[in-house]
Amino acid sequence: MLIVGEMKLAEVIHHDYNLVPVINRFDIPLGFGDGTIKQICAQRNVNLEFFLSILNTFHDEQYFPKDYLKSFPASLIINYLHKAHTYYLDEKIPQIKSMISKLFDLSEGNKKTLNLLSNFFNDYCKEFELHVAREEKEVYPYVLKLEEALDNSENQTMLDKDLLNYSIRTYEQDHEDVEEKLFDMKSLIIKYLPPENANNNIFEEVSYALLRELFVLEKELKEHSRIEDLILVPKVEGMEEQFKSNF
Amino acid sequence: MEAVVNIYIVEKNFLLRSGLEGLISEIPGLILKEVFEGIEKNLFEKLTQKKPDVIIIDPDSVGDNFINLISKLQDEPDIKLIGLKREDCPENICSRFKYQLPYDANKHILLEKLREACGSDAFLIKNKQGPLSKREIVVLKEVVKGLTNQEVADKLFLSIHTVMTHRKNITKKLGIKTVSGLMVYALMNNIIDINEVV
Structure with missing residues (x-):
């Protein structure tokens, strides 16, 4: 389904509940009423084209937002990605960590194993944080600077030659190892979590919940990198071309 | 899920693409990584940098550039090429593919052909199961101590290929x-x- 501005947002969410974290990132809280996407965007000062691009990218793996790319500034994308990062680091990951430590507390005979899992997940988090930090400290400032230079392109003195030395393509390639660790975490739990005492029901419940959260995190990170690959990278590539032609 | 075959598709036509996606999704272990339309700039580089196991190509989608692209891909020993084959496909084009999916074949045949193309080698059908062998455990012990493949090979008197x-x-x-x-x-x-590992 292609999501368009004339659709009612409530029905779109009914159709695909995976979009809930997305609307949340656009500061649209639940209870938003019966309006169309267009109306709600107008009320809340959300860029309609950008919102639709993100909704569609999340909703449909086949979607490719090329027609929309020119209609919103890169700073909006970055703002969105930044919010998503904050959500992963401040909410999702701590939530998973607390589940692991709960498992540790509940475990009667396997504390050693849970300790190992917990360390493994902490290592994953450190790597993930590094990855995020690189984007936030290196890549995003570059994009914002590039956009600023383009906005002021009539003012030749603003053209910063250093910007020519960087390219968005060079950075978007190191997702892999982080993803693999998350995959391994799931394998370890699915296949090798040692059984607890049969009446340790809460342990069982928490371990299911933990596994579910890992799947959700994995899926969300996948959508996240799709947004980077399909929206941010092509957008910035277009900007890079335009910037080069100004010299 | 352990053994996966990474597949890329080059097909501009949505109806054909959806058909291919449907077939791929029916065989466990096949993962559709990305779809190209065939008109992308530097398509060869885009395809090969991802280290695909299998590429399914529709010659019609690539157009004039087809011979050039396919010749370069044929030089990649690790990539298997599957061609979509129209009834009137010229011989000089369809002969480029070791594996072919004919337009007029039924679903059962297409699935068989796809399975054959993707799984005739090591990864799918012979997907090894069960516990680790003694030899594998020996290698595992060294790997987790942080040794590189070469170091493991030297230590255990194995070839790097075996490791x-x-x-x-x-x-x-x-x-x-x-x-x-x-x-x-x-x-x-x-x-x-x-x-042993700290």
Whole structure:
């Protein structure tokens, strides 16, 4: 389904509940009423084209937002990605960590194993944080600077030659190892979590919940990198071309 | 899920693409990584940098550039090429493909052909299952101590090729890809002692 501005947002969410974290990132809280996407965007000062691009990218793996790319500034994308990062680091990951430590507390005979899992997940988090930090400290400032230079392109003195030395393509390639660790975490739990005492029901419940959260995190990170690959990278590539032609 | 075959499609036509996607989704272990339309700039580089196992190409989608592209892809020993074959496909084009999916074949035949193309080698059908062999455990012990493949090979008097085969099989059997993940597995199962790796 292609999501368009004339659709009612409530029905779109009914159709695909995976979009809930997305609307949340656009500061649209639940209870938003019966309006169309267009109306709600107008009320809340959300860029309609950008919102639709993100909704569609999340909703449909086949979607490719090329027609929309020119209609919103890169700073909006970055703002969105930044919010998503904050959500992963401040909410999702701590939530998973607390589940692991709960498992540790509940475990009667396997504390050693849970300790190992917990360390493994902490290592994953450190790597993930590094990855995020690189984007936030290196890549995003570059994009914002590039956009600023383009906005002021009539003012030749603003053209910063250093910007020519960087390219968005060079950075978007190191997702892999982080993803693999998350995959391994799931394998370890699915296949090798040692059984607890049969009446340790809460342990069982928490371990299911933990596994579910890992799947959700994995899926969300996948959508996240799709947004980077399909929206941010092509957008910035277009900007890079335009910037080069100004010299 | 352990053994996966990464597939890329080059097909501009939505109806055909959806059909291919449907076929791929019916065979466990085949993962559709990305779809190209055939008109992308530097398509060869875009395809090869991802290290695909299999590429399904519709010659019609690539157009005039087809011979050039296919010749370069044929030089990549690790990539299997599957061609979509129209009834009137010229011989000089369809002969380029070792594996073909004919337009007029029924679903059953297409699935068979796809399975044959993707699984006739090591990865799919012979997907090794079951516990690690003694040899694999020996290799695993060294890998999780942080040794490189070459160091493991030297230490155990094996060829690097053998070590890499063992490592692939370990990953397939366990479903664990990273060294640190393997280490957790090894510790959990008392294959190594914590003092050996710190």
